[in-house]
Amino acid sequence: MGKSMCRHLMKAGHKLKVLNRTKQKTEELVKEGAEYCELADMAASCDTIFVMVGYPKDVEEVVLGTHGILKSMKKGSYLVDHTTSSPSLAQKIYEVLLIKNSFL
Secondary structure, X not given: OHHHHXXXXXXXXXXXXXXXXXXXXXXXXXXOOOEEOOHHHHHHHOOEEEEOOOXXXXXXXXXXXXXXXXXXXXXXXXXXXXXXXXXXXXXXXXHHHHHHHHOO
């Protein structure tokens, strides 16, 4: 599902940075014009970040973890989670973002 979404965005003219916890899964998209990057670079340089991982625990790790997106995410950017997750986790992420942005 993620590859299809990426391809639609690239077809519409958007430049994409891609990341997968299994790097080889990004190879097709990179050959088609996407740029592979690490999580911190993506978070610091992208205006919109789409997350699509397996489970809520994965969302928590990728977004809120020690090296998570929120550590480097630039102010004013958007985080869109496509994972089938829990409302309580979405609320937790929202609250962390509120706190983070209140100190910037």
